[in-house]
Amino acid sequence: MTALIGPIQGLGAQVCEAFTNAWSLLMFSVDSVAAVARFFSRQGFWAAFRVSLQQVHFTGLEALPFLSLLSLLIGFTVIVQSLPQLQGMGAHGLIGKILVISIVRELGPIVTAMIVITRSGTAMAAEMATNRISGQVEALEAMGIDVFHYLIAPRVIGSMVSLFCMVIYFDVIALVGGFLVASTQLTMPWILYSDYILESLQPLDLYISLSKSILFGFVITLFSCYHGLRAKRAPYEVPMVARSGVIQAMFFVFVSSAVISAVFYWI
């Protein structure tokens, strides 16, 4: 009997901890949303706005070279893989459909989110943890600075704006990569290629793709900052909280992407 009680107690404790964490995350999310809502109205706007610009610079602009290469290669690879099948069936016209479905609907938001998680999410979690451990967060609080307004909201807004722009940029460059293959393999002119793309591209595809980008920007920052600020005192916690933030953000991005796609394109 005693042998059974131990594991059950352990399981119960884990369930309780999971619920506590989920509740804390929910409260953190509510506070973050409230801070974003009052971002433009509070007196600390200009100071927080500068943090937002820095976040856009770090998350968006500095990632552009890598994003360019990756999107070009992905567009290139998608067409390289699908073109032999299309040529075999004489269905060149489907090239636009394939690119829109694979790149605009799915790969654009997902791949961009992965880049932001690995580059900025880890950095944000580590920065928040370091701020917490070294007493910088408390120094801000002691100065009467609203930590959610000054630390979290600018990062949330900066990441959302960055991801929105990055997804558009990714789609455009990936489609250019696809065109490079199409033009060399099929000697397809740009006019025809763009016609195929525009025929296949529905407004709903754009809305959903860009909505995903905004949602991902929000949750990546949320998970990163939440886990970063959970650090207590020791520097060894920094990589631990960064890892937790990255894993949870990735999990949420994949699950929410699948759910959104299923809801709008399948059900």
Add this chain to the structure above:
Amino acid sequence: MSGKPVIVFDKVSLYVEGRRFLDRADLVVSEGESLVVAGAGGCGKSFVLRLILGLPGMGRASVRVEGDVVVDGHSILAEPLPALQRRRRNMGSVMSGGGLIENMDVRKNIALPLNYHYGNVMSTAEIEARCDAILGDMELEELALPGRRPVSLNRMERIYVALARALVNQPNILLIDEPTTGVSAAAGERLARFCFYYRPEFPSAPAAMEEMSGRPMTRIITTVELEPYLDFGHRFALLANGKIEEIGDREAVLGSADPNVRELLSRSRKVASPGVDDADSAELPPGGGSCWRRSDSHWCHQGDRVKEGEEGASGRTAQAR
């Protein structure tokens, strides 16, 4: 000091992660008073300052507070966060190590409270002028070079920068946590003078700031060693076993038979060093409110025996204080 009480601890008990730091502690600090709270390392002195700021815990540590902490007539522990944030604007604090923002250079660190709270009513030039004025008074202009980050500062410079940041928006309560720990005797004395006497003056201030900058500044400084502060504090208190016991003024400290007080007194760091005459230091008057005045080129204490025009070789010493 018989001014109106600005900080009142009413039977405050504080437990952090199950450990008791304060046990029904009482404390009254009057407006314009300089109080030194002494105690052994780890006895909870920092928590006294943190309670005044309404930050009883440390990070995400579990905290339980009983009793009441009243600042300016308001219960700091019961106030909603927005009101508390407004109240903290009137309090400057220098936490252990400075608490500087590491990804900002020194100038931005000092300007941060102004940029955040008064960025909509103060121009960048006004904010910059305030930073320059304070660093100039501290003779630390070189720290304001663009790109000079806190990581390149030594402990004493960090404390000066944190002090500048605490004073830049002219608070009426100043809380400083062990400013001179780990600093040499001569440098510590100069730093202590700034902590106790210095109050920057600026040609103009936003209306919201003017209201509080006209009030006398109340200062609370914590320490593990009493002797370096004997000449500065109005009143001394001892934190031991969770109680804040008032010792009294300088004479009361020197005459105290309490073994804890004797122990804290014996931790003397007063070592004669080049540039500081020990005899001068010993004869300095006890601190008295805002008794620094500005001469043509520097701030000096009213009790300084080095008169204007007599600076010469000893002029630097007067400035260094």
